[in-house]
Amino acid sequence: MQFIVQGYPAYAYTGGVEPDFKLPAIVFVHGAAFDHSVWQWQSRYFAHHGCCVLAVDLPGHGRSPGMIRARIEDWASWLVALLDAAGLAQAALVGHSMGSLIALQAALAAPDRVRRLALVGSAVPMAVGEAFRAAAREAPDVALDMEAAWGHARLSQLGASAVPGSTLLGASRCLNARSRPGALAAALEACNAYRPDAQALGSLAVPTLVAAGKRDQMTPFKAGRALASAIPGARLVALEAGHSMMSEAPRELLRALGDFLA
Amino acid sequence: MAHSSPKNPHPDTLAVHAGQSPDPATGSRAVPIYQTASYVFPDTDTAAALFDMEVPGHVYSRLSNPTVSVFEERMAALEGGAGAIATSSGQAALHLAIATLMGEGGHVVASSSLYGGSHNLLTYTLPRFGIRTTFVPARDPAAWKAAIRPGTRLLFGESVGNPSVDVLDIPAIGAIAAQARIPFLVDATVTTPMLGRPLEQGAHLVMHSATKFLSGHGVVIGGVLVDGGRFDWEAGRFATLTEPYEGFHGMVFTEESPATAFLLRARREGLRDFGACMAPMTAFQVLQGLETLPLRMARHIENTRTVVAWLASRKEVERVHHPSLESHPGHALARSLYPRGCSAILSFEVKGGREAGRKFIEGLALFSHLANIGDAKSLVIHPASTTHFRMDDAALAAAGITPGTIRLSIGLEHPDDLVEDLGRALAASQR
Numbered sequence: 001m002q003f004i005v006q007g008y009p010a011y012a013y014t015g016g017v018e019p020d021f022k023l024p025a026i027v028f029v030h031g032a033a034f035d036h037s038v039w040q041w042q043s044r045y046f047a048h049h050g051c052c053v054l055a056v057d058l059p060g061h062g063r064s065p066g067m068i069r070a071r072i073e074d075w076a077s078w079l080v081a082l083l084d085a086a087g088l089a090q091a092a093l094v095g096h097s098m099g100s101l102i103a104l105q106a107a108l109a110a111p112d113r114v115r116r117l118a119l120v121g122s123a124v125p126m127a128v129g130e131a132f133r134a135a136a137r138e139a140p141d142v143a144l145d146m147e148a149a150w151g152h153a154r155l156s157q158l159g160a161s162a163v164p165g166s167t168l169l170g171a172s173r174c175l176n177a178r179s180r181p182g183a184l185a186a187a188l189e190a191c192n193a194y195r196p197d198a199q200a201l202g203s204l205a206v207p208t209l210v211a212a213g214k215r216d217q218m219t220p221f222k223a224g225r226a227l228a229s230a231i232p233g234a235r236l237v238a239l240e241a242g243h244s245m246m247s248e249a250p251r252e253l254l255r256a257l258g259d260f261l262a
Numbered sequence: 263m264a265h266s267s268p269k270n271p272h273p274d275t276l277a278v279h280a281g282q283s284p285d286p287a288t289g290s291r292a293v294p295i296y297q298t299a300s301y302v303f304p305d306t307d308t309a310a311a312l313f314d315m316e317v318p319g320h321v322y323s324r325l326s327n328p329t330v331s332v333f334e335e336r337m338a339a340l341e342g343g344a345g346a347i348a349t350s351s352g353q354a355a356l357h358l359a360i361a362t363l364m365g366e367g368g369h370v371v372a373s374s375s376l377y378g379g380s381h382n383l384l385t386y387t388l389p390r391f392g393i394r395t396t397f398v399p400a401r402d403p404a405a406w407k408a409a410i411r412p413g414t415r416l417l418f419g420e421s422v423g424n425p426s427v428d429v430l431d432i433p434a435i436g437a438i439a440a441q442a443r444i445p446f447l448v449d450a451t452v453t454t455p456m457l458g459r460p461l462e463q464g465a466h467l468v469m470h471s472a473t474k475f476l477s478g479h480g481v482v483i484g485g486v487l488v489d490g491g492r493f494d495w496e497a498g499r500f501a502t503l504t505e506p507y508e509g510f511h512g513m514v515f516t517e518e519s520p521a522t523a524f525l526l527r528a529r530r531e532g533l534r535d536f537g538a539c540m541a542p543m544t545a546f547q548v549l550q551g552l553e554t555l556p557l558r559m560a561r562h563i564e565n566t567r568t569v570v571a572w573l574a575s576r577k578e579v580e581r582v583h584h585p586s587l588e589s590h591p592g593h594a595l596a597r598s599l600y601p602r603g604c605s606a607i608l609s610f611e612v613k614g615g616r617e618a619g620r621k622f623i624e625g626l627a628l629f630s631h632l633a634n635i636g637d638a639k640s641l642v643i644h645p646a647s648t649t650h651f652r653m654d655d656a657a658l659a660a661a662g663i664t665p666g667t668i669r670l671s672i673g674l675e676h677p678d679d680l681v682e683d684l685g686r687a688l689a690a691s692q693r
Contacts, residue, residue: 016314016513037519044518045316062520135265145267157271157339158279163318164326165334165529166345166522167281174344174491174521250318 001054003085006078010085011063012036012054015047019054024115025088026261028055029079031097031121032187033147033179035062038096041250042257051261054086058102060180068186072098072194076105083113092116092261096246097218098187101126101194107206108196116261118209120253121216121243123223124201124230128192136185143184148173153215153242161247168247201230208234209260211245211253218243235260273340273455274556281335295546296328314511315518315530325533329542333549337476337486340455340552341468344491345525347533348484348545352451352471353379354538355485356418359447359467361536362528363500364415366392371409371416373400373430374660375423377471378650380449381657384418397660401592403434410442415500417444421460422452422596422605424635425645425669426662427583429592432599436464443498445524451475451636452607456559457600461490467524472540474636475606477551478558482544487528491521503527509535558638561674563603568677569670569684573610578618578688580611583662606672607635609645615666618691619644622668625690628675628683640673640680 001019003010012027013036026046028039036043036055047053059066059078069075079102083091092115095103100122107114132150136143152169153159161168176184208231212224221238228236237256241248271279285294301320303309311317320326334346349355360370372384374397384395398405400423410417417439419430432448439446447467448460454475460468470476472484495503495516503523506512510530515523533539540548551558570584585596585604596604612618623631629642633649643649646665650658658664672680 013517016511016518035520037521040519041315041317044314045311048311048314048316131265139265142265142267149268149270155271157276159283160281160328160332161335163345164320164328164331165338165347165525167335167338167343170338170342171344171491171521177492178494178520254317 003082005082005085006066008059008066009064010059010066010082011057012082013043015043015053015055017047019047019052021052021087023050023052025052025054025086025091027079027083027091027093028053029093029095029099029102030056030058030061031099032191033144033176033184035175035178037062037175038244038246042094042246042254045254046261054082056082060183068180068183070186070190072101072105072190073109075102075190076109079103079106080110080113089113090115092118094118094120094257095122096120097122097243098191101191105194105196108200108204111204111206114206116209117206118211118257118260119227120211120245121213121219121224122210122227123219124227125195126191126219128188133185133188133192136188140181140184144173144176147176147184150217151243152248153213154217156242156248162250163247168244172244172247202232204231209237209256210234211237211239211256213239213241213243213245213248215241216243276336276339277555278553280339281332293329293332293546293549295542297542298327299323323542324537324539325529327542327545330540330545333540333545333552334486336549336552337470338488341488342459342461342490343468343488344522346486346488347525347528348472348486348540350485350538350540351483352449352469352473352485353383355469355487356380356383356449358528358532358536358538359469359487360388360393360416362502362524362532363445364393364502367413368393368415369411369413370395370418371406371414372397373419373423373428374398374657375400375426375428375662376420377424377449378645378653381650381661382652386652399660400428400430401595403431403438406435407438410438410444414442414444417446418449420449420452421458422585422607423662424452424607425609425649425667427585427590427592427605427607427609428662429585429595429599429604431595432460432463432465439464439466443494445493452605453600454555454559456556457563457602457604461488463599466490466493472548473634475559475562476555477548478555478636478638479551480634480637480639482547484540484544484548489522489525493524495523496520507531558674562606562672565674565677565680566606566608566672567603569672569680570608572681573684576688578613578692580613580666582608582610584608607669608672609662609667609669611664611666612668612688612691614691619666619668621693622687622691625687626683627686628679629670635671637671638674640675641671643669645669
């Protein structure tokens with residue numbers, strides 16, 4: 001489904017159904033150099049279970065044209081503008097990795113617009129090593145290899161996939177390969193630089209869930225745990241997965257989100 | 263700053279482990295054979311969600327099966343793809359690829375150096391369904407480019423053609439495919455992922471007859487189709503992937519998953535409706551073979567080098583066709599694409615034509631005379647009267663086959679014994 005957000009078309013996958021904007025809304029936000037399809041399972045499930053689902057393609061990603069933003073704050077403004085464009089007074093925001101920072105910042109900036117907040121594979125701050133950022137600037141293919149390898153549990157190529165017939169790391173790398181040149185480099189810089197107001201974080205009143213992968217190589221489990229303890233009343237869910245919990249542990253993540261968003 | 267990619271497991275490790283975790287139910291280290299047609303739903307909501315692709319999992323073994331999935335994921339990992347679909351045979355894999363991409367009015371540009379079964383499908387059977395093929399020489403990129411027309415939906419060739427051992431110029435044809443925005447499918451049965459990875463060389467899709475080297479022991483019939491996940495279906499003319507499919511709730515496969523749209527349609531329509539799925543027992547047997555594929559291919563290639571050199575030195579032999587020989591037109595290309603060796607298949611012409619060929623085959627004791635390749639046992643056949651007998655003389659010539667051509671598939675026996683057997687048969691051929 002297309003919206004016009006900040007002057008540009010913006011695409012959102014609606015889970016395979018015509019969205020009913022009267023239903024409780026959930027907006028899914030993808031991470032660096034990805035698109036809406038990382039939420040393939042969760043978005044389709046909730047769209048068929050009483051929710052209005054918008055799994056967005058951020059500007060410059062997937063089917064959304066437009067400028068790639070340099071700061072998490074700018075992405076978050078876009079996300080709030082998307083809620084306006086969709087006529088949603090409130091929505092639950094579910095973000096992964098960079099998308100979790102965007103969702104978090106949107107909740108900090110416009111808490112009255114956010115019914116619930118789910119942060120999947122998150123850390124604050126989300127420090128990104130210089131080697132990764134430099135590769136993204138100078139050798140994008142190598143950086144996308146890093147994104148795929150570190151974006152899943154170590155040696156995930158050797159185990160069974162939760163999605164029959166798919167190699168999670170391979171499919172993820174193929175999706176990254178479709179990203180616009182410069183998208184990963186900009187995203188990594190934005191994540192690395194983001195520092196939310198600690199006081200605002202400590203008084204965030206939006207009910208929050210942090211889903212952390214016990215084998216996450218990007219945002220280690222302990223960082224997820226620390227984030228959950230920094231947000232008042234935040235719930236922490238530990239999943240047997242790496243950073244890409246949506247595909248590595250799709251059923252377990254669905255269960256956690258289902259309990260939280262209900 | 264120098265940048266290097268994270269280390270991935272080597273192919274030898276993937277061949278043993280990829281796609282399998284110890285069985286969560288029993289701890290079984292070996293891949294369990296899930297010999298079941300269907301799977302109990304824990305509740306009605308999960309049942310509906312599985313049917314509607316809201317949660318991943320198994321519903322019915324025609325669509326997916328845990329044992330078969332291990333094979334699919336292992337092959338996708340070995341080829342460097344996004345995923346794979348196992349099929350009941352190599353022929354079923356080729357049909358699945360074509361039927362997923364096109365219908366009536368579709369057109370294929372294919373190498374003329376193809377396995378006879380593939381040639382039959384493209385020449386005689388698919389035209390009945392409105393799908394036509396133009397055949398072009400494997401190593402003539404200009405001919406491939408010239409054969410593309412508005413209805414072309416697929417380029418198709420064998421990495422190393424059977425039986426002519428023609429080497430497909432994958433990078434050149436891959437570049438033509440990319441420019442024309444048409445996917446390029448490579449049948450890599452002869453090379454296997456141990457000798458070459460077509461997706462890295464320019465192909466978009468890869469298929470195998472798993473009956474051959476992948477399983478390696480001549481005990482199963484099976485196939486597999488791997489999606490490289492990089493082709494941009496939305497930039498082309500692939501309505502089966504980009505338009506709502508009423509056969510699955512109006513799903514637009516490229517919207518659902520840009521990287522795996524082809525696999526989604528191939529499984530949700532192709533396996534569902536054509537039904538040419540792989541059996542769990544077959545998958546188990548192919549997996550047993552895959553674990554030793556790196557070891558076997560090295561030995562196949564080593565034995566083939568010995569046999570090729572020996573045959574080339576024999577006065578009873580008119581000509582030997584194998585890319586390892588400088589006289590072979592694909593020699594330089596093979597060296598660049600397959601530095602570890604490219605084929606345990608070779609063909610040659612014995613002096614004396616068809617009659618000498620008959621005496622040669624009947625003079626062999628160790629080689630088995632049968633219609634297959636890629637077995638642990640060495641094999642021999644006369645293509646013009648068997649695998650390619652439906653082809654006319656022009657098509658035979660285009661495929662590099664003469665009435666006297668003999669094809670060998672070199673197995674894992676001791677090379678001295680193979681040479682001994684060939685020597686006796688060559689002597690018999692000249693009597």
